[in-house]
Amino acid sequence: MGENGWNFFNTMAKLRxxxxxxxxxxxxxxxxxxxxxxxELAAVASRTxxxxxxxxxxxxxxxxxxxxxxxxxxxxxxxVYIATPHPHHREWxxxxxxxxxxxxxxxxxxxxxxxxxxxxxxxxxNNVFFMEAYMYRCHPQIARMLELLRAGTIGEVRAITARFxxxxxxxxxxxxxxxxxxxxxxxxxxxxxxxxxxxxxxxAGESVAEPKQILAAGQIGPExxxxxxxxxxxxxxGDIVATLSCGLRLRQDNKVRIEGTEGSLTLPIPWGAxxxxxxxxxxxxxxxxxxxxxxxxxxxxxxxxxDLVGRHIAQGHREAAWPAMTWADSLGNMRAQDxxxxxxxxxxxxxxxxxxxxxxxxxxxxxxxRFSKLFQSGVEKYRQGHQKAAGMVDEKGxxxxxxxxHTEQEFFDFxxxxxxxxxxxxxxxxxxxxxxxxxxxxxxxxxFSPHCISMDDLPAKDAExxxxxxxxxxxxxxxxxxxxxxxxxxxxxxxxxxxxxKAHHIDAADFLRKVWETRGNQPEIITWVKAKSxxxx
Numbered sequence: 001m002g003e004n005g006w007n008f009f010n011t012m013a014k015l016r017x018x019x020x021x022x023x024x025x026x027x028x029x030x031x032x033x034x035x036x037x038x039x040e041l042a043a044v045a046s047r048t049x050x051x052x053x054x055x056x057x058x059x060x061x062x063x064x065x066x067x068x069x070x071x072x073x074x075x076x077x078x079x080v081y082i083a084t085p086h087p088h089h090r091e092w093x094x095x096x097x098x099x100x101x102x103x104x105x106x107x108x109x110x111x112x113x114x115x116x117x118x119x120x121x122x123x124x125x126n127n128v129f130f131m132e133a134y135m136y137r138c139h140p141q142i143a144r145m146l147e148l149l150r151a152g153t154i155g156e157v158r159a160i161t162a163r164f165x166x167x168x169x170x171x172x173x174x175x176x177x178x179x180x181x182x183x184x185x186x187x188x189x190x191x192x193x194x195x196x197x198x199x200x201x202x203x204a205g206e207s208v209a210e211p212k213q214i215l216a217a218g219q220i221g222p223e224x225x226x227x228x229x230x231x232x233x234x235x236x237x238g239d240i241v242a243t244l245s246c247g248l249r250l251r252q253d254n255k256v257r258i259e260g261t262e263g264s265l266t267l268p269i270p271w272g273a274x275x276x277x278x279x280x281x282x283x284x285x286x287x288x289x290x291x292x293x294x295x296x297x298x299x300x301x302x303x304x305x306x307d308l309v310g311r312h313i314a315q316g317h318r319e320a321a322w323p324a325m326t327w328a329d330s331l332g333n334m335r336a337q338d339x340x341x342x343x344x345x346x347x348x349x350x351x352x353x354x355x356x357x358x359x360x361x362x363x364x365x366x367x368x369x370r371f372s373k374l375f376q377s378g379v380e381k382y383r384q385g386h387q388k389a390a391g392m393v394d395e396k397g398x399x400x401x402x403x404x405x406h407t408e409q410e411f412f413d414f415x416x417x418x419x420x421x422x423x424x425x426x427x428x429x430x431x432x433x434x435x436x437x438x439x440x441x442x443x444x445x446x447x448f449s450p451h452c453i454s455m456d457d458l459p460a461k462d463a464e465x466x467x468x469x470x471x472x473x474x475x476x477x478x479x480x481x482x483x484x485x486x487x488x489x490x491x492x493x494x495x496x497x498x499x500x501x502k503a504h505h506i507d508a509a510d511f512l513r514k515v516w517e518t519r520g521n522q523p524e525i526i527t528w529v530k531a532k533s534x535x536x537x
Contacts, residue, residue, distance in 0.1 A: 015310045016042035018077035022055045026083040030059045032302020038310030045071035072099040085175045086182035090115045097122035102129040109330045116334045129313045131320045132330040138304040141280040141296040149203045155262030160242040162193040165252030177224040184226035190246035194336040197242035209236045216343035232340050274298040378415035405440025413491040431509035439482045453480045470500045478515040504533045
């Protein structure tokens with residue numbers, strides 16, 4: 001147990017960090033590494049060699065380099081922290097990945113979604129760890145907040161308010177107010193607000209939620225051309241509404257407030273709590289009760305971030321686990337920022353018009369895109385006469401399915417039923433695969449279960465619970481699907497399952513996630529199914 005209740009793996013070898021760029025945020029992170037349990041500073045690079053040497057002397061770093069390329073060629077460096085201005089994140093992430101260095105990249109991951117996709121493709125292809133550095137996600141108050149929300153402390157979440165604004169010196173040559181340099185409040189601090197709203201809206205499913213709609217307003221500077229202050233209204237599934245605001249020209253009340261059906265929860269210092277360690281507070285107000293202050297001890301914030309990266313790399317992971325920034329989370333957050341900026345026409349020249357003035361195909365296939373292509377190819381193969389699981393996908397495809405917790409047989413079942421009956425559709429198959437992937441990575445740490453359920457153990461097809469037919473059979477099937485314990489002759493979302501889902505107005509993936517959320521608690525599932533059955537179509 002470290003200072004202020006800070007837990008670490010103390011037996012691992014120290015991870016050797018290289019810092020790219022020597023700006024203010026690099027100093028904060030360097031101090032964090034010095035106070036970490038898993039890391040040590042090995043090298044620093046600046047485009048001005050004298051600055052690199054000054055930085056190295058200040059933090060007793062062994063190697064100082066006058067170019068970023070020299071740091072990437074340094075064999076003593078295992079992981080890099082990219083602290084450059086926003087427009088350079090893409091370039092140095094790609095180069096670091098090609099140099100086989102693990103990567104922690106300052107936020108925002110890139111200037112827009114396409115850049116983020118390309119960066120993650122490079123990390124995937126070069127088998128290196130990558131995380132976007134929203135350090136607040138590493139603070140223990142975030143985990144505690146999520147525990148309180150999932151426990152129903154304030155009832156069902158209905159509204160989220162998140163603000164992050166400050167008054168910066170007005171400098172049209174500096175990065176904050178320069179359109180070419182990726183300036184504007186949304187890219188600089190608005191991403192904190194979108195990432196928090198998505199995290200809170202998805203808390204019930206131990207994931208993030210993506211907004212269905214984003215409305216925006218704000219001030220575009222007449223001289224700067226960037227969003228100097230802005231607001232957004234986000235509508236999420238489950239009737240959750242988020243109100244966000246950010247800016248560079250005015251100091252705001254930088255808090256997060258979450259309102260539920262039975263009370264509210266407030267983070268007074270959500271973004272930069274305990275830089276040097278200490279206690280954070282969460283304020284909980286239950287309807288009709290005295291407010292309660294929950295104290296959360298914490299280690300130094302940037303040390304927590306460095307150690308989170310160190311632990312995941314030591315365990316062989318390429319991305320962090322929820323609630324830290326996963327790859328899908330970074331992509332979703334960048335999409336939300338893109339939509340917010342588009343609504344304000346605050347996108348900047350490189351974002352508003354792709355090269356050649358046309359939409360270019362993404363250079364990287366996200367796992368969803370890879371699954372979609374594999375599914376479409378499988379359906380075509382099936383219709384051409386290849387009607388068996390073996391050989392439906394090649395070795396590369398099998399490896400991909402394995403990486404998301406899928407078997408070749410499960411994939412074939414989806415393909416076959418769609419080819420024959422037109423369902424489950426690709427969208428349904430993809431959403432089911434997403435839930436299984438989330439469970440596989442979060443609950444099983446990417447390891448397959450050695451168990452397999454028996455068909456003989458399933459309730460009969462005509463069994464009922466409280467008058468609901470098929471449900472006794474469906475619940476254990478869903479549990480087996482989550483755990484990857486389906487026998488080859490059993491399919492989740494088969495014809496019988498689909499009939500049940502349609503009769504009760506239920507989405508197949510939502511049912512799977514509900515079983516996960518309730519840990520198979522039948523009374524809770526029955527109540528939920530009945531509510532769905534009674535809801536309008």
